[in-house]
Amino acid sequence: MFAWAAARLGRFTGRALRLVAKETKARLQDLTAQDLSVLVWSFARSGTEDTQDTERSRAAAGAGMLNTLTSSVMRLLRELTPQDLSTIIWGYATAGVEATSMIEAVANESVKKVAKFAPQDMANVAWGLAKLGLLHEQLLEVLSRDFVARAHECQAQHLSIAAWSFAKLGVASEELFEAIARSLANRAAELDPQGIGNSLWAFGVLCFWHPPCVKAVGRRAVTAVNELTVQEMANVAFGLHTLLRWRRPGKCCLLGVRRDLFQSLIGQCVLGF
Secondary structure (H helix, E strand, O other): OHHHHHHHOOOOOHHHHHHHHHHHHHOHHHOOHHHHHHHHHHHHHHOOOOOOOOHHHHHHHHHHHHHHHHHHHHHOHHHOOHHHHHHHHHHHHHHOOOOHHHHHHHHHHHHHHHHHOOHHHHHHHHHHHHHHOOOOHHHHHHHHHHHHHHHHHOOHHHHHHHHHHHHHOOOOOHHHHHHHHHHHHHHHHHOOHHHHHHHHHHHHHOOOOOHHHHHHHHHHHHHOHHHOOHHHHHHHHHHHHHHHHHHOOOOOOOOOOHHHHHHHHHHHHHHHO
């Protein structure tokens, strides 16, 4: 648990990282499924901390340990819980470690256990597959089906992650995006800046037009515009512009929010650059 606590506190770097890596290598055969999940999460997080260690050295150390842990993942595959499975896919994707054969095995196991996934697990798996560019059709199919059935249980963050992930992989299921949009329209006020950008980007990429959702997310973007990064502003602008041109060419307003939003976006972009 030391590795988890250190990573949680942003202190899993330098000497602590080296010591845990050394101990992990010495005890690979003793690891339990829970140990493995915690270590994957911790080593993945170690490459994202803002410390005096160089970014390259942190990423290399975390990725190196994740590569070391692949054999343990395969050994413990059937013992992994739904949360363990989602954490492993998320962790390898976060660190940018492909380990394709192992991830495919984890994805296959996830298909068997997806009915027990929490909404956070579903979102993490979808995000991980998209980040790794792994089009695992069977897992995506069951995830899509479960998001449709359980969209009302999902938080706004889960819905925006799902929208981004499926759009990134080019999975254009109208039933899926209808379910996401319908729930997101009622939860748009909960979206953080990244969720705002990701949602509108996904709808734009797939040219998915859902007026209540676009209106709700657009209004949320107006209220949060001072918090958006330049990338998030670009995603919002892309999504709205694409939807506008595709659905209503030649028009100058989008459900009453576009003019105010873009006035704010222009000002923020000037300041951002």
